[in-house]
Amino acid sequence: MSQSPLPPSVLPPVGETELELLSTRAATVIERLRDRVFAPGTSKRLQLSFTVRKAAQMVGRTEKTIREAEDDGRLPVAEKDAETGRRTGYALSDINRMRQVFGTLPHRADTDEAAVIAVQSFKGGVGKSTVVCHMAQYFALKGYRVCVIDCDSQASTTSMFGLNPDVDVDDEDETLYPFFRHGGPKSLHYALRATYWPGIAMIPANLGLYDAEYEFAARMVREDAFVLDRLRDGIDSIKDQFDIILLDPPPALGMISLSVLRAANALIIPAPPNNIDFASTAHFLKMMNATLGDLAEAGGARDYRFVKILATKMNDNKSAHVAIKRMMDAVFPQDMLQAVLKDSAEIDNATANLHTVYELTGAQTRTETHRRCRAYLDAVGREVELLIRKSWPSHHAGLRKEGLL
Structure with missing residues (x-):
């Protein structure tokens, strides 16, 4: 059946040509933003x-x-300032070397x-x-071996870790996509790469990962x-190789999201306290x-060590947020994280430059806004860390000694 033409309008029609132009303009904006952050010939470095x-x-x-060590x-002897004779400070890699020497x-x-x-x-x-x-970096600061797997073709997490998805990540070699294809690699080692954060490795993503959704659908049809x-x-x-592996899935109920589950x-489960x-x-x-x-009927049941809801983007000045958060606590008394990730301009401002709050340095870390935001993030990290340690029998004696078990 042929499609009826649209009725006459005073607005000009928007067809494929116009949509292509819109897409090109959007790509130009993204390119300019990335040029500002990803300067040619440079790579992101941790300045802590x-x-x-x-x-x-x-x-x-x-x-x-x-000092005795x-x-x-x-x-190794810490570097000192030539003028003052004081230590210039320790990098995170130095901290981890100390932890290794002292067994901590x-x-x-x-x-x-x-x-x-x-x-x-x-x-x-x-x-x-x-x-x-932020959780990945919190755990890395604590000395854990962390892997971040970006499963979202939008690649926001990949960008935050200093990689330009359109330039630095190859579709065929460096994302999850080859692994999902029929006859793909047997292991994910091919896609692992180090990051500028000591203790954090990652598997990046880019737009090409979206094709994995179709690959999955096709395989489910033709394979047993x-x-x-x-x-x-x-x-x-x-x-x-790792203590903690963090998965960032796409925000949709698709094949990759199901695979992540x-x-x-x-x-x-992050959940802002508003009605929608x-x-x-x-x-x-x-x-x-x-x-x-x-899925359990087809592939067996899948149990979780813990499932927790995290209130995010909480604004104490909004009465609706406070009311809904109170309701969430009442409905999910055992399932909510006690820590709350408050709505903070500090996170927004850092993200605008593809940074996290944990990697800000200098004067910007001495503001009350930064201290509050860092406290919220630390509280979330500590609570999740405790849940993880409770799932590790080797940590139980230490937790009892600390009065946490």
């Missing part, structure tokens, strides 16, 4: 530097112990299972990538194998429950 006092806190030893050669690295035992955490929601704009990036467990198999091939052994987003979270939980039930 820690005083000996802060280093002692992070390592769990005294300043005197650190430098004097007796167990640690928090790594899991080989008998513990790596935490594979999906920050999952079927709705965009809830702070998913923000949570992934339960292909949605392909990602879980891939993570099994690399997880011995099957691959994870823990879930964090909370309704979306309720629908997500209902759909997830039904979907996982259907």
Whole structure:
């Protein structure tokens, strides 16, 4: 049946030519933004530097112990300022070297299972990538071995870690896409790459990953194998190298999102406390429950170490936010994280320059706004860290000693 022509209008028609022009203009804006952040011939670097006092806190030893280890050669002597003679500070890699020397690295035992955490929601704009990036860096600052897997073709997390998805990431070699294809690699090692953050490796994404949705659909039609467990198999091939693996899935109920649900052994569900987003979270939980039930019949049940809802973008000055957050706490008394990620201009301003709050330095870290925002992020990280450690038997004695178990 032929399509009826549109009735006459005073507005000019928008066809393929106009849409192509619109797309080209949008690409130009993105290119200009990325040119501002990704200067040619440069790469993102971590500028953090820690005083000996802060280093002692992070390592769990005294300043005197650190200096003695430098004097007796167990640690390299810290560089000093030529004029003042004071230490210029320690990099995160130096901190981790100290932890290794003093035996205070928090790594899991080989008998513990790596935490594979999906920050999952079927709705965009809830702070998913923000949570992934900041949690990854929180754990790295603590000394954990972290892997971030960007499963979203929008590649926001990839960009935050200093990679231009359109330039620095090859479709065929460096994302999850080759692994999802029929006859693809047996392991995910091919896609792992180091980042500028000591302790964080990642598997990046770009727009080409979107084609994996079609690849999955085609394979499910023609193959008997339960292909949605392909990602879980891939993570099994690399997880011995890491303590914590964070998954950033696309904000949609597609094949990749379902694969993420099957691959994870823990879930964090970000949920801003407003009517629309909370309704979306309720629908997500209902759909997830039904979907996982259907998938279990085909590929076996999948249990999680923990599933927690995290209130994000909370604004205490909005009465509706406060009321809905109170309702969330009442409805999900055991399922909400106690920590809340408040709405903060600090996060927005950092993200505009493809930074996180954890990598800001200098005067911008001495404001009250920064301190408050850092406190919110630290509280989320600490609570999730405790859940992870409770899932590791090798940490139970330490937790009891700390009065946390």
